[in-house]
Amino acid sequence: MSSKQANSTAVNSFNTNHSEYDVFRPSFTPILVDPFLVHLGLATYEPQGYKFDTSKKILEIAAGTGKFTQNLVDSGWKDTLTVLEPSSGMLETFNKKFPQIKNQILGSSYDISLDDDSVDAVIIAQGFHWFADLESLKEIQRVLKPNGKLGLIWNFDYVSYSQDSVKDKKTEYYNAGSQYYKSLDFKVDNNKKVFEEYFNKQPWNEVVTQYFYGFDVDVPQYRQN
Numbered sequence: 001m002s003s004k005q006a007n008s009t010a011v012n013s014f015n016t017n018h019s020e021y022d023v024f025r026p027s028f029t030p031i032l033v034d035p036f037l038v039h040l041g042l043a044t045y046e047p048q049g050y051k052f053d054t055s056k057k058i059l060e061i062a063a064g065t066g067k068f069t070q071n072l073v074d075s076g077w078k079d080t081l082t083v084l085e086p087s088s089g090m091l092e093t094f095n096k097k098f099p100q101i102k103n104q105i106l107g108s109s110y111d112i113s114l115d116d117d118s119v120d121a122v123i124i125a126q127g128f129h130w131f132a133d134l135e136s137l138k139e140i141q142r143v144l145k146p147n148g149k150l151g152l153i154w155n156f157d158y159v160s161y162s163q164d165s166v167k168d169k170k171t172e173y174y175n176a177g178s179q180y181y182k183s184l185d186f187k188v189d190n191n192k193k194v195f196e197e198y199f200n201k202q203p204w205n206e207v208v209t210q211y212f213y214g215f216d217v218d219v220p221q222y223r224q225n
C-alpha cells in the first residue's frame, strides 16, 4: 500500500465522460486477446479452439467501463474475476453492462484491497500508462501468487507508431511490431487491403489524428511511452 492517489485528471475526466467513453473507444479483438490469455497461463490453444481456465483468478486493474472485461466475460469468467477502478463514473457504466460481476472494487493501483498471493493474473488494458510506477508494481506483486502473471495490453491508433518503432517510424497498420501482429493469419484478405489501400492513403486520417493529439497534453499518454 502507498499513500499515492490515482491521477486526478484521470478520475475527474473519466467520471464525466464514461458513457461516451464506452460508446466511442475501441474494444479488443479476440484474435489478439486469446493468445494473450494463453501467454498469461489463463487459456490453452487446443485443436478445436481456445480453452479458457476460468478457475484462474484474475484481477483486472483500471477496468473502466469494461471494454476489455467483455472479452473475459465472453470467455466465461465471472466469480473468479475481480475488477478495480478508481472512477465511480466508469464503474457506474461497468455495472450497467456487467451486473453479474460482483467483485467490483472502487480503488486504485496504490492500495489494492485484496490479500497477498491471491490472484493468478493481473491484467491492465489501455491503462498502465496512468500508473506506471514502482508503487503500483509493488502492490501488483503483493497480490499476485508466486509465478502469477502481469499482462499489459493497449489498442494503438492506426497512425500511432508502435512502441518498438517510435524512432524510425516504420509503422505499418496498427502496432506492426508486435509479435501477435506478425503471427496473424489474415484469413480475410480484405482486412489487409482496407489498411493498405484505403486508410493509409487518406490524408484526412493523419490530419484529424494530429488534431486530436493536440488535446493530449500534460497527462500520461500511452502513445508517447
Ligand SMILES: C[S@@+](CC[C@H](N)C(=O)[O-])C[C@H]1O[C@@H](n2cnc3c(N)ncnc32)[C@H](O)[C@@H]1O
Binding pocket: 005, 006, 007, 010, 011, 014, 025, 061, 062, 063, 064, 065, 066, 067, 068, 084, 085, 086, 087, 090, 107, 108, 109, 110, 124, 125, 126, 127, 130, 131
Ligand atoms: C483509458 S481507460 C481504460 C479503461 C478500460 N480498461 C478500457 O480498456 O477501455 C484508463 C482507466 O485507468 C483508470 N486509472 C487511472 N489511474 C488509475 C490507478 N492508479 N489505478 C487504477 N486505475 C486507474 C482510469 O480511471 C480509467 O478508467
